[in-house]
Amino acid sequence: MKKGLIIAIDGPAASGKSTSAQLLAKKIGYIYIDTGAMYRACALKAKKLGIDINDEESIRNLLDYIDIRIENNNSKNRILLDGEDVSEDIRADDISALASAISAIPAVRYKMVELQRKMGENGGVIIDGRDIGTFVFPDADVKFFLTANPEIRAKRRWLELQRKGIDKDFSEVLADLIKRDNNDSQRVLAPLKKADDALEIDTSNMTIQEQTDTLYRIIFPRLEEECKCS
Numbered sequence: 001m002k003k004g005l006i007i008a009i010d011g012p013a014a015s016g017k018s019t020s021a022q023l024l025a026k027k028i029g030y031i032y033i034d035t036g037a038m039y040r041a042c043a044l045k046a047k048k049l050g051i052d053i054n055d056e057e058s059i060r061n062l063l064d065y066i067d068i069r070i071e072n073n074n075s076k077n078r079i080l081l082d083g084e085d086v087s088e089d090i091r092a093d094d095i096s097a098l099a100s101a102i103s104a105i106p107a108v109r110y111k112m113v114e115l116q117r118k119m120g121e122n123g124g125v126i127i128d129g130r131d132i133g134t135f136v137f138p139d140a141d142v143k144f145f146l147t148a149n150p151e152i153r154a155k156r157r158w159l160e161l162q163r164k165g166i167d168k169d170f171s172e173v174l175a176d177l178i179k180r181d182n183n184d185s186q187r188v189l190a191p192l193k194k195a196d197d198a199l200e201i202d203t204s205n206m207t208i209q210e211q212t213d214t215l216y217r218i219i220f221p222r223l224e225e226e227c228k229c230s
């Protein structure tokens, strides 16, 4: 039996998806699923094994013995790769580009999408990524597409790196982000794209609280409806 709505949040890097998704999930008692973390875990595994990201055959073989799990703790995700908690390691700067590259390999996508559908099929989930509303759950109950201008998104990412003590030029952060957006939107299978029925929200000039409140105001009536029906 379905335990609630499926809420999809897509958008480019640093558009505010995961922050809002986590806060919302906590507020409404839903499970948060960070699908980007799953592609990051695949990329980390390839890196650990010294596999070139362009070597599709070796990547396909790797999928036969990869174990990726997401544990929810207070709406925060812990990512387990082959039983090891890699939640911090997958956030390393080089993993972002590797995750984007590995996510374009069809075998990787099919495997991750299968896991994502299993995790979300019963509802009661907020799931964020690039292709949730278009490909993973095209019938999701609520779909958002978050955007923000590239400079503002790069500034968010730059500040995040600074907080971690990583000193990277802003111009490099911006260039990496634009390159990743292009890779993600131009791949053939399930590219980053707004679903026709998704609500687009530009978070450029919103605080985290404002963007979360905006999403909540839209979700709230749907939650009420769902309660009445179940």
Ligand code: DC
Pocket: 013, 014, 035, 036, 037, 039, 040, 096, 099, 100, 103, 104, 128, 129, 130, 131, 132, 180, 184
């Ligand atoms: O959301 P993120 O930055 O952690 O995602 C890392 C990469 O994973 C992103 O550049 C593209 C890929 N990704 C994807 O292809 N599909 C998803 N649903 C989520 C992420």
